[in-house]
Amino acid sequence: MKTSSSSTVAASAATLAKVTGSVAAAGVVAGAATAAYAHFYELNNFKVRHETLPVLPAGTPDFTILHISDMHMIPGQTKKHNFMHSLAAIQPDLVINTGDNLSHMGALPSLVDALDPLFDFPGVYVPGSNCYFAPELKNPLRYFKGPSKRGPEEEPQALPTQKMHDAFNARGWIDLINRYETLSINGLRLEFSGVDDPHIGYDEHPGFAPSATQITDEPSVRLGVAHAPYLRTLNAFVDDGAQAIFAGHTHGGQVCLPGGRALVSNCDIEPSRAKGVSLQNGVPVQISAGLGTSRYAAVRLFCPPEAIVVTLTASDK
Template identity: 50%
Template sequence: MAATGGRTTAARVSAALGTGARRTALLAGMGLSAGLAAAAYGWWEKDQFTLREETLRVLPAGSRPLRVLHLSDIHFVPGQAAKARWLAGLADLEPDLVVNTGDNLSHTGAVPPLLTALRPLLRFPGVFVPGSNDYYAPTLRNPASYLVGPSSRTPLPRKIALDWPALFAGFGEAGWINLTNRSQSVPLNGVRLDFSGVDDPHLGRERYAEWPRGASGHDEKPHLKVAVIHAPYQRVLDHFADAGAQLILAGHTHGGQLCIPGYGALVSNCDLPTWRAKGLTDWENSGRTVPLNVSGGIGTSRFAPVRIACRPEAVLLTLLGA
């Protein structure tokens, strides 16, 4: 009986091992299939461009509405025909102003085709600040590093310069205003928009230009103080809230890019809480509350060309009188 029992036990162990091996193989196969399905879905979603519309009562009482088109993180690569068509078509919105919060490029040859795609929008007044992906091309990294902290903490293997002077010249020739550590006023529809912008905080390059200064009585004229940032690090948001900003526009986060449906972003790629990684929220500091719009971005890094539960977006902000 013992021998029989021994054989039975051995047979059971063998069968169990066989079952375990099959189960492992089955689970591995299912995991691989799910991963491939998610990648295929994310590849599709990255081109499902959307327009998010928001309304804010931030203008002085009695002001006419202002329509501001907020673009960010285009990450253009030559050959992105669908993205180029969609960008050009945004001109049909006929915004009063375009605000571009950086990361326009993702390839050394991207400037000419991007300026062509943006040409219809360059007919409108615009302001811009740069992101790190206007200065340097993306590099292939361990994707897991993105999940453990801001990408600025990961040393770049080799910096590949992008042609940001040509990009900024193209914007400038169209009349778009460079707000890289600069401030400037723009009169629109009877309201003076006072802009203050910074170079990319993700690179630690922000220097504050404060607000534009005009004649005496400047502050009594109808105006709106708008801060323009690429990466919405908390130190920069706090600074502008303290400085009296009445609206803050930022990008950089890609809305988390790879999100969990029903939950949201897992990362913001900076120290912004993930629940603020995309959308319109209130930033509070020292008793001041400022509306903060963080764009979910239009593109992706060319080395991670997928989006999940986070469609690429432009944002049309309609500003109304309070």
């Protein structure tokens, strides 16, 4: 026969089990709802972010750059395709593409089609690792353990990198793959120092040409361009004389806390710098949260995909 106190304990245990079960069930439902939101809604909730960088010589007219990055294209991404087409209405003076263009072996035609209207504008580009190697199915939690590195046993599948770059070049875009380059657009001389992807150690900094070699009185600006914003990369650009730096790679943290607070950057910069404009020794660094994700980690939370309109303005404006 049970005592009254053991009956109470049994009843409490039953109630606790019931409550715990309800909480667990609610947790499962909430988790499933969050995952569905992150995959089916936020992944395609494309935004345009606007930034202003006062880095041009006094009196220079505004110059508009469209910064795109981390498309991670796969065939059939109609919403991404349509959003990218809509960006042509911005009529930028220049497009900067900071790489990670593909996430599928057969996605090159889809990528070229999505970029088609943007090829009508002057453009420069650097590759990311996902321009060279197809993504692999792996534990998505690895993303939160620090910068992702390929294991020695993992054999990468090569993407059609050269074909992609040939398609870009055929439309007049210029590669900045470990290259210094200059362009004059709308009365502004742009000097670029670009590097191949630092994330896979392909980067070799070309620096900028000494100012003594300049043969024009045009106002000018020096821009560093890379896929992954490792500190060594940002510091090298700053040391070389860059006045602004453009990068992608971080996906803005991809799965963030409410308010967009990133937990990781997938490189060695602080997660708080994983998207937006921050300063590296006084030089503005514009980092894109990207337009896509790996096809094997197709979720975003409090970190919508984005393109960025960066207006360079005169420093005295």
